[in-house]
Amino acid sequence: MTRKVVIAGGGLGGLAAAIALRRQGIDAEVYEKARDLRPIGAGLSVAPNGLKALRAIDPAIVDALRPRGSEAACFHLRRAGGELVATTPTTHEERYGAPVLNLLWSRLQETLAGFLPGDAIHLGHRLAGFTQQADHVVTRFENGATVRADLLVGADGIHSAVRRSLVDEGPPRYAGRLSWRGVVGLAHPSLRPRDVTMIAGTDGKTFAIFDIGDGLTFWSAGALSPEPTPSDSAAAAKQRVIDLFAGWAPPVGDLLAATPAGDIVERPIEDRTPLTRWSHGRVTLLGDAAHAMVPALGQGANTAFEDARELARYLHHHADLTAALAAYEASRIPRTQTIHARSALQGNRYYEADSEVFSRAVLERANADQNAFEDWLYGEAPA
Numbered sequence: 445m446t447r448k449v450v451i452a453g454g455g456l457g458g459l460a461a462a463i464a465l466r467r468q469g470i471d472a473e474v475y476e477k478a479r480d481l482r483p484i485g486a487g488l489s490v491a492p493n494g495l496k497a498l499r500a501i502d503p504a505i506v507d508a509l510r511p512r513g514s515e516a517a518c519f520h521l522r523r524a525g526g527e528l529v530a531t532t533p534t535t536h537e538e539r540y541g542a543p544v545l546n547l548l549w550s551r552l553q554e555t556l557a558g559f560l561p562g563d564a565i566h567l568g569h570r571l572a573g574f575t576q577q578a579d580h581v582v583t584r585f586e587n588g589a590t591v592r593a594d595l596l597v598g599a600d601g602i603h604s605a606v607r608r609s610l611v612d613e614g615p616p617r618y619a620g621r622l623s624w625r626g627v628v629g630l631a632h633p634s635l636r637p638r639d640v641t642m643i644a645g646t647d648g649k650t651f652a653i654f655d656i657g658d659g660l661t662f663w664s665a666g667a668l669s670p671e672p673t674p675s676d677s678a679a680a681a682k683q684r685v686i687d688l689f690a691g692w693a694p695p696v697g698d699l700l701a702a703t704p705a706g707d708i709v710e711r712p713i714e715d716r717t718p719l720t721r722w723s724h725g726r727v728t729l730l731g732d733a734a735h736a737m738v739p740a741l742g743q744g745a746n747t748a749f750e751d752a753r754e755l756a757r758y759l760h761h762h763a764d765l766t767a768a769l770a771a772y773e774a775s776r777i778p779r780t781q782t783i784h785a786r787s788a789l790q791g792n793r794y795y796e797a798d799s800e801v802f803s804r805a806v807l808e809r810a811n812a813d814q815n816a817f818e819d820w821l822y823g824e825a826p827a
């Protein structure tokens with residue numbers, strides 16, 4: 445039986461995994477390197493598959509989240525000059541049993557943390573390494589603490605130290621795009637409750653606008669950049685994104701101007717080569733540590749919630765840890781590879797090398813038309 449689990453990383457994936465495992469009677473605790481639980485992005489879309497996974501972990505999570513965000517009612521597609529290309533009322537709830545919920549990242553993180561007892565989250569614990577024996581794994585932290593458990597889950601993100609000790613690879617792959625994100629409370633006639641607007645330029649630039657409730661708007665901008673050169677300061681990052689989107693129709697410039705420079709998150713878009721194996725003995729991976737993908741579909745956290753649900757399910761069903769981890773991988777690797785491949789295609793990034801990792805079934809599914817892909821992504825989600 446798996447009784448005690450150490451989860452390295454207190455991001456959205458690690459927190460969800462701890463809740464899921466504890467609901468199965470497993471003593472799971474989170475060890476996070478940061479001194480506070482810090483949100484890493486301004487806003488986030490939780491898609492039907494992510495909400496269904498969270499609901500399967502504990503329906504009360506979704507009940508708590510829904511009033512804290514904005515359920516998308518209408519998707520608009522516009523050109524940079526403001527011309528409307530398409531407006532589509534959302535039908536996710538009717539088709540897939542859950543909406544698209546847009547919300548402040550910090551609210552999602554706080555809500556998940558609120559489902560764990562305070563003593564199950566250990567801040568200021570940066571994983572330094574681990575040692576495996578036949579019947580246990582000992583995790584060491586830089587502060588000198590050591591913890592013995594049946595299983596170590598690396599939920600420590602795209603720069604995962606756990607993954608690094610299992611797989612010999614370099615830094616993440618830069619995907620040729622920079623991103624900027626921000627949240628602002630701005631009254632503007634074109635910003636309406638429950639709207640999502642995607643604006644596409646002709647030069648690879650994109651700008652997405654999400655109502656996230658409480659009068660707040662989350663915006664996310666992307667632009668091609670041959671090198672992942674960071675701005676020198678918050679003020680320079682703000683000026684950079686203002687310059688890049690100069691001349692775009694309102695409310696793009698208004699949103700950028702109204703967002704305090706210090707609140708703008710500038711990030712290179714990166715991913716990792718998909719793996720064919722996530723587990724080695726008593727150690728496994730989850731979330732970005734297992735399958736970091738470009739955010740073209742906004743599926744990174746959503747798939748981490750699915751991982752959490754499935755890991756808990758298989759640890760509960762299989763008394764034998766090796767069998768449980770084999771079932772977890774069999775359930776998760778093909779699905780996340782498909783979402784990874786689709787994200788890369790939609791993000792205009794195709795990796796020749798990855799096609800050697802993906803099976804024919806994965807590639808066929810990843811290339812399906814939009815409706816068929818959404819039916820699979822949202823309709824066949826683990827629940």
Ligand SMILES: Cc1cc2nc3c(=O)[nH]c(=O)nc-3n(C[C@H](O)[C@H](O)[C@H](O)COP(=O)(O)OP(=O)(O)OC[C@H]3O[C@@H](n4cnc5c(N)ncnc54)[C@H](O)[C@@H]3O)c2cc1C
Nearest residue numbers: 453455456457477489570571600601731732742744745746
């Ligand atoms: C521009 C952009 C937009 C996105 N939009 C969406 C979206 O709308 N929807 C969506 O689902 N996803 C989205 N994503 C993806 C999403 O951000 C990630 O997939 C998700 O945060 C992964 O969660 P995680 O818990 O696996 O990793 P992380 O959130 O990275 O958490 C990892 C945690 O581990 C901690 N850690 C790291 N190293 C150690 C260590 N050695 N010891 C202990 N702790 C450690 C870190 O401090 C961190 O708290 C977006 C990403 C980007 C870049």
